[in-house]
Amino acid sequence: xxxxxPDTPSRRPTLSxxxxxxxxxxxxxxxxxxxxxAVAKDTQLKVERAAHALNYVPNRLAGTxxxxxSRQVAxxxxxxxxxxxxxxxKGLESRLEDDGYHPILGISHYDAxxxxxxxxxxxxxxxxxxVLAPTSGNAATRALLQAAEMPVVEVMDTDPDxxxxxxxxxxxxxxxxxxxxxxxxxxxxMAYIGHDIATDFRALARxxxxxxxLAELGLTLCETLILDGPSSVPLGREGLARLLAHxxxxxxxxxxxxxxxxVGGVFHxxxxxxxxxxxxALAGFNGLGIGQALPTxxxxxxxxxxxxGFVAADLILRRLKGESPPRxxxxxxxxxxxxxx
Amino acid sequence: xxxxxPDTPSRRPTLSxxxxxxxxxxxxxxxxxxxxxAVAKDTQLKVERAAHALNYVPNRLAGTxxxxxSRQVAxxxxxxxxxxxxxxxKGLESRLEDDGYHPILGISHYDAxxxxxxxxxxxxxxxxxxVLAPTSGNAATRALLQAAEMPVVEVMDTDPDxxxxxxxxxxxxxxxxxxxxxxxxxxxxMAYIGHDIATDFRALARxxxxxxxLAELGLTLCETLILDGPSSVPLGREGLARLLAHxxxxxxxxxxxxxxxxVGGVFHxxxxxxxxxxxxALAGFNGLGIGQALPTxxxxxxxxxxxxGFVAADLILRRLKGESPPRxxxxxxxxxxxxxx
DNA sequence: GCAAGTTATGACAGCGCTGTCAATATGGTT
DNA sequence: AACCATATTGACAGCGCTGTCATAACTTGC
Numbered sequence: 001x002x003x004x005x006p007d008t009p010s011r012r013p014t015l016s017x018x019x020x021x022x023x024x025x026x027x028x029x030x031x032x033x034x035x036x037x038a039v040a041k042d043t044q045l046k047v048e049r050a051a052h053a054l055n056y057v058p059n060r061l062a063g064t065x066x067x068x069x070s071r072q073v074a075x076x077x078x079x080x081x082x083x084x085x086x087x088x089x090k091g092l093e094s095r096l097e098d099d100g101y102h103p104i105l106g107i108s109h110y111d112a113x114x115x116x117x118x119x120x121x122x123x124x125x126x127x128x129x130x131v132l133a134p135t136s137g138n139a140a141t142r143a144l145l146q147a148a149e150m151p152v153v154e155v156m157d158t159d160p161d162x163x164x165x166x167x168x169x170x171x172x173x174x175x176x177x178x179x180x181x182x183x184x185x186x187x188x189x190m191a192y193i194g195h196d197i198a199t200d201f202r203a204l205a206r207x208x209x210x211x212x213x214l215a216e217l218g219l220t221l222c223e224t225l226i227l228d229g230p231s232s233v234p235l236g237r238e239g240l241a242r243l244l245a246h247x248x249x250x251x252x253x254x255x256x257x258x259x260x261x262x263v264g265g266v267f268h269x270x271x272x273x274x275x276x277x278x279x280x281a282l283a284g285f286n287g288l289g290i291g292q293a294l295p296t297x298x299x300x301x302x303x304x305x306x307x308x309g310f311v312a313a314d315l316i317l318r319r320l321k322g323e324s325p326p327r328x329x330x331x332x333x334x335x336x337x338x339x340x341x
Numbered sequence: 342x343x344x345x346x347p348d349t350p351s352r353r354p355t356l357s358x359x360x361x362x363x364x365x366x367x368x369x370x371x372x373x374x375x376x377x378x379a380v381a382k383d384t385q386l387k388v389e390r391a392a393h394a395l396n397y398v399p400n401r402l403a404g405t406x407x408x409x410x411s412r413q414v415a416x417x418x419x420x421x422x423x424x425x426x427x428x429x430x431k432g433l434e435s436r437l438e439d440d441g442y443h444p445i446l447g448i449s450h451y452d453a454x455x456x457x458x459x460x461x462x463x464x465x466x467x468x469x470x471x472v473l474a475p476t477s478g479n480a481a482t483r484a485l486l487q488a489a490e491m492p493v494v495e496v497m498d499t500d501p502d503x504x505x506x507x508x509x510x511x512x513x514x515x516x517x518x519x520x521x522x523x524x525x526x527x528x529x530x531m532a533y534i535g536h537d538i539a540t541d542f543r544a545l546a547r548x549x550x551x552x553x554x555l556a557e558l559g560l561t562l563c564e565t566l567i568l569d570g571p572s573s574v575p576l577g578r579e580g581l582a583r584l585l586a587h588x589x590x591x592x593x594x595x596x597x598x599x600x601x602x603x604v605g606g607v608f609h610x611x612x613x614x615x616x617x618x619x620x621x622a623l624a625g626f627n628g629l630g631i632g633q634a635l636p637t638x639x640x641x642x643x644x645x646x647x648x649x650g651f652v653a654a655d656l657i658l659r660r661l662k663g664e665s666p667p668r669x670x671x672x673x674x675x676x677x678x679x680x681x682x
Numbered sequence: 683g684c685a686a687g688t689t690a691t692g693a694c695a696g697c698g699c700t701g702t703c704a705a706t707a708t709g710g711t712t
Numbered sequence: 713a714a715c716c717a718t719a720t721t722g723a724c725a726g727c728g729c730t731g732t733c734a735t736a737a738c739t740t741g742c
Binding site: 365366367368369372379380381384403405406407408 | 689690691692693696697698699
Binding site: 012097124289 | 467612630
């Protein structure tokens with residue numbers, strides 16, 4: 001069946017039909033619609049009118065296959081339950097959209113095998129670039145990244161041996177910063193409460209940094225409580241309750257794996273009638289709005305997730321324009337002294 | 342330049358190269374890699390080995406163009422700042438991934454023009470289906486949806502004249518339910534605090550429903566405060582502070598546009614020394630974890646966003662398999678009595 | 683041992699678009 | 713008037729893959 005037959009039942013119009021309607025060749029129509037380099041003004045108009053009349057929507061699959069670069073960017077994140085990655089995605093999307101690019105999304109669920117599989121899958125769409133918040137150092141994944149032949153940005157951390165580019169900050173340094181701050185405030189007996197750390201290796205890096213920071217002054221954690229499951233306010237609340245039931249004397253300060261967890265801790269203190277920070281000091285990580293809106297604003301470390309996403313997209317786009325942006329971009333974290341520690 | 346030249350500098354291997362390496366024709370290689378209908382066992386093995394050796398990654402642009410349906414689904418959401426839409430996206434992605442599909446994402450920022458533009462853009466990738474949380478009744482957008490010739494699911498609401506399918510619940514009914522509940526608890530003087538409602542028309546529908554529910558018993562809102570900007574905990578806190586400064590006598594109960602806002606209200610009460618619900622009752626909407634973890638659990642209405650996303654994806658997939666799933670799917674909301682109202 | 687069926691493979695064309703290069707038209711020069 | 717630079721257009725091939733139909737190889741039944 002002739003695909004250009006005038007009455008092929010309601011298939012989407014093709015460029016060739018637009019060209020025919022405008023009385024020009026296909027390639028001229030193509031040029032006209034792509035913003036007329038070397039196309040006469042009135043030809044351009046004719047083609048645009050024809051396209052509009054036919055309700056033409058270009059087929060970018062064909063365009064990309066024939067011509068050049070896709071305007072899709074593959075994005076792999078470990079989770080969307082945590083607002084942190086939604087923020088990154090938001091920043092990414094907003095920068096990409098400016099240039100008419102779109103993210104194709106995959107969620108790894110902190111699972112290395114799934115991450116690798118997603119990567120392969122998304123690569124098959126021949127995206128123009130790749131952004132991921134790595135969930136592992138998986139060798140197969142690294143190999144795929146190295147061989148990707150496209151700009152690749154690893155976000156959230158600044159791993160010096162990233163396959164290509166990296167945007168974020170050192171979680172280890174963030175953990176250390178919090179240790180230094182709490183020590184400066186005079187706390188000595190400190191505990192840590194975290195969510196499932198086997199999977200979230202950035203949270204683990206913060207814990208390690210925190211330990212390092214303490215060790216520099218000869219201190220060690222008096223208690224480390226790791227709970228199963230993803231981080232959440234209820235989990236943090238439960239965590240502090242359990243920790244306080246078991247640990248005597250009570251720690252002076254508790255560092256949580258993130259703000260969600262820490263806010264849960266604050267709620268437990270409110271319920272248990274513990275005064276912050278006199279009875280116990282609490283600190284989180286991320287600088288979420290909720291922590292700052294608490295009656296006792298949360299002491300935490302603010303990270304700029306949206307900016308990380310934005311910059312990641314920008315790096316991809318710059319690379320595609322032929323520039324050579326820096327391999328490692330630091331997006332600084334900032335210690336936010338609150339009223340809880 | 343011959344694209345199959347053995348030494349074309351590091352282009353990705355093509356199917357034809359795999360076929361050559363395996364000593365079979367292109368089409369046989371194609372069939373073998375797609376799960377061997379009518380391919381001999383050992384041919385299949387040969388091809389798979391060749392593909393593996395060459396590190397072959399199929400080009401789905403070409404595959405989709407030549408053959409059939411894309412495995413991409415276009416997704417348009419109004420925002421990612423609100424965890425609600427991240428939840429929907431999470432549910433969507435998880436169901437899509439099961440069948441090897443991936444979302445291509447666009448964020449409309451509650452802007453009808455942007456939504457329309459995104460729609461056109463995403464359609465140019467010839468996705469297999471389309472999921473959107475509409476931000477407007479925009480005529481041009483509706484026309485595009487009607488003409489999309491692919492499964493379309495509108496999520497979050499159950500608009501009876503959806504272009505194709507819809508999954509969600511009636512926000513109006515949810516608002517009414519909360520009015521009935523609060524009336525049942527004995528409250529009469531009620532106020533509403535909302536975020537920028539010009540854009541978030543689902544929040545507006547809840548407000549309308551709330552008003553309806555009150556009106557059924559001859560009540561009216563004693564105060565309606567609409568704040569600029571997206572919903573957030575700090576904004577809700579500010580809102581309640583402002584409302585209480587201006588409104589005398591104090592309302593008995595306040596309905597917030599959502600949980601984030603309501604939690605902010607709870608924080609204000611904690612700070613201002615107002616007892617919940619004796620001095621003032623507060624209610625939210627969404628049933629977020631944080632509300633339930635508060636020392637005084639928030640009275641709210643739980644919606645199942647992740648399930649909405651999941652079901653939306655499932656509807657698309659079923660339609661692609663030739664089934665005829667229902668046009669409207671209700672995902673019920675549930676009133677969660679807490680300690681704040 | 684041969685027709686009829688089944689299984690396995692391949693040749694061919696084409697999906698809708700764009701890069702390349704050639705062809706034509708236009709206008710200004712000397 | 714012959715010539716050249718520039719502006720505008722088109723023919724052609726091909727991106728990498730899959731659907732269709734034809735062909736070849738192999739069974740099976742009588």
